[in-house]
Amino acid sequence: MISRLDLRGRTLSTRELAAVLPRPEQDIAAVTQHVAPIIAEVREHGARALRDLSERFDGVRPVDLRVPQSALADALESLAPPVRAALEEAIARTRRVHAAQRPADLSVDLAPGAQVRQRWLPVRRVGLYVPGGIAVYPSSVVMNVVPAQEAGVASLVVTSPPQRENGGLPHPTILAACALLGVDEVYAVGGAQAVAMLAYGAQGELPQDGAMLCEPVDVVTGPGNQYVTAAKRLVRGVVGIDSEAGPTEIAILADDGADPVHVVVDLISQAEHGPTSASVLVTDSTSLADAVQALLPERVAQTKHRDRVVQALGGPQSAVVLVDDLEQGLEVVNAYGAEHLEIQTADAARVADRVTSAGAIFVGPYSPVSLGDYMAGSNHVLPTGGCSHYAGGLGVHSFLRAVQVVEYDAGALHTLASRIVSLADDEDLPAHGEAVEARFED
Template sequence: MISRIDLRGRTLSRRELLAELPRAEVDVEHAGATVAPILEAVREHGAAALRDLAEKFDGVRPEHLRVPAEALQRAVSTLDPAVRAALEETIARVRRVHAAQRPADFTVELAPGAQVRQRWIPVRRVGLYVPGGLAVYPSSVIMNVVAAQEAGVGALAVASPPQKDRDGLPDATVMATCALLGVDEVYAVGGAQAVGMFAYGAAGQTDADGETLCEPVDVVTGPGNVYVAAAKRLVRGVVGIDAEAGPTEIAILADGTADPVHVAADLISQAEHDPLAASVLVTPSVELAGAVEAKLVDLVDSTFHRSRVATSLSGSQSAIVLVDDLDAGLEVVNAYGAEHLEIQTVDAAALAQRVTSAGAIFVGAFSPVSLGDYMAGSNHVLPTGGCAHFTSGLGVHSFVRAVQVIEYDADALATVADRIVAFADAEGLPAHGDAVRARF
């Protein structure tokens, strides 16, 4: 069901190691050719194009592109009490963690009368995308909205695909979660066209009930399929984006002390998302590898999405990687840069401190990725495809900009004037120096 990659006794360069490791193949470039005309149609034709594209891709032509306020409130009123309690607990935990992420302003006094301040300013408006394909993700509503709210963003819009069985409205739990978070600007728009709507807007156009439609945003965030990723790539520069999210990934670094049932269950939990999802176990224990393989056979057969899970686990993106020891395993997971990295070993906390590339790290047997997906308080919108080597998961930092404020008085400028002139002359830009001389 799941393949093995044996790296024991081999000394590999970083390049060779990356070539050996499994990874989902996602052709964003190819998807871009499909997405480009969609974005152009939205830019040129706004609401009319959004309705046409919904009919084409979602099988329904929404009466309301902007979800009416009464539909949001109705979704809250009909929410299962147990689900509501889970949503509210998640919101509270995620809000506490993200409130602590707010960066602090600072002031540096370089000399009397010479001051540089740094301010963190939230972006004006953001567009948050929530998928609705193989699964629906009210949890992603929380992760995106709370981070933006705690950053101080003034205007938030959420888009999620229209559902045929809901008369063209988004999923009811997604709508209810928006309402619980105080978000009233919600659109029944899916896929690449939602990214286009956020980037270009449909300003000046009205919905069936006269509601003005989406104004352009400054930043687009949220996960999605390859077409959403391609759309983000194409509008980057028109707007900011969080990342080009690919299929979800889990890597588990485990030794012989790990429980094979826990490991197998966690591999399956990520495989459940998508046939392209990657589930990777890295271990020096042949015994654990064999036990996990056996448990996978049992557990996959009884899981709800067994076909999807089996496709994911048997794909080239998933594997059990055998290594000589935990040091070698650490080298592998750092090279892999997983979206989610679990460490189930002796002294897992110390090993976690040595991890340099991961979207999020889950330490010990009782910190499964499922905890982070819902209730840990951390953000589950994380870098995939090795992007953890150079970028972070979603957070308050995704919605703020650092702006430096420079304030010198005459004496402070005079102190460094000659050096500025010398520097400007050295760069062949004498007018720079003249701009300083002019003040004296």
């Protein structure tokens, strides 16, 4: 069901490890040729294009592209009490963590009359994409909206695919989560066309009236399929994006003290997302590897989405990786740079401190990835495909800009004038120096 990769006795560089370790296959560049016309269609035809594209890709032509306030209220009213309580708890924990993330403004006095300040300013308007394909993700509403709110963003837009079974509106639980968070601008638009609408805005049904259905945003965040990812790549630069999210992945670094049942259920939990999900176990214990591979078929047979789990675990992106010891295991997981990394070893906290690349690290047997997906207070929008080598997960910082404020008085500038002129002349930009000297000609 899941392959085995034996790295024992092999000395490989980080680059060589990255090449041999299992990864989901995703060719975003190949998809962009199909996505570019969709973006152009939305830019040109606005609401009409959005309805046409929804009919083509979602099988429903929405009557209301912008979700009516009554639909948001009805969704919250009809939300099952246990789900509402769970969402409220998730919101509270996520808000507490993200409120603490906001960086402080700073001020540095370099000399009398010479000061540089740095202010953190929220972006004006953000568009938050919530998937709605083979699964429903109200938790993604929480993970996108809360950090934007804690950053102080004044204008928030959520968009999610329309569903035939919900009368052309997004899934009711998505709408209820928006209502709980106080988001009232929600659109029944999915896929690449949603990203185009957020980036460029969209005219209403009657362009001659000059009315906009949706004003453009400054930043687009949220996970999606390869078409959403390709669209985000194409509009990057017009707007900011969080990341090009690929298929979800879990890596587990475990020793012979790990409970094989814990390992098995955690591998399955990520495989449940879809056929391209990656589940990787890295261990120095052949007995654990044997136990996991023996237990998997029985547990998979019991799970609801067994077909997609079988495909994910049997795909080239999933494997049990055998290593000589935990030192080599750390080299492997650091080279892999997993979206989610669990540490199920002795002295797990110490081992976790030595991890240098991961979207999020889950320490010990009672910190499963599922906790982070919903209730930990951390964010589950994380870098995939090894992007954790240079990027982090979604947070308050994703919606902030650092603006530097420079304030010098005449005396402070005068003390530096000759040095500025020297550098300006050396760069053959004499007007730069003259702009300083002119202030002291008298």
